Amino acid sequence: MLTKYLTSISTSFSPFSPKSGKTARNFLALLPPNARSTMSIDVKLLNRDQAHMPAVLELKFKDGKEMALDLEKMKIRDIQAEVDRHSRVLKRGEELNG
Numbered sequence: 001m002l003t004k005y006l007t008s009i010s011t012s013f014s015p016f017s018p019k020s021g022k023t024a025r026n027f028l029a030l031l032p033p034n035a036r037s038t039m040s041i042d043v044k045l046l047n048r049d050q051a052h053m054p055a056v057l058e059l060k061f062k063d064g065k066e067m068a069l070d071l072e073k074m075k076i077r078d079i080q081a082e083v084d085r086h087s088r089v090l091k092r093g094e095e096l097n098g
Contacts, residue, residue: 001030001080002087003039005062012044013055013071020055020071027057027079059083063090 009031013024028043035041046053055071057079065086069079 002084002091003032003035005087005090006039006059006083007062008040008042008058008060010040010042010044010058011056011071012046012053014046014048014051014053016048016051017055023071023074023076023079024055024057026076030076030080061086061090 009028011024011028013021015021015025028041031041057069057071059067059069061067067082067086069082071079074082
């Protein structure tokens, strides 16, 4: 997953929700070790009383594009595909501009 072009990651999820909690944890695990120094990462864990609230992943890219992904409906591969798709566009533009 190309994380070079991400500037901010914000997520809120319930660790008690088996579907969305696992997806959010897997996405955070895919980030490189130096991610905290290159981007802003905000993780909010919901308690048991808020477990019914939808899990959300918000991403911001260097070009200003923002993505709000619904973790209830998307799997980790879908999220990787979305991030990589936009990152490849940014990489291509960077290569063309020099």
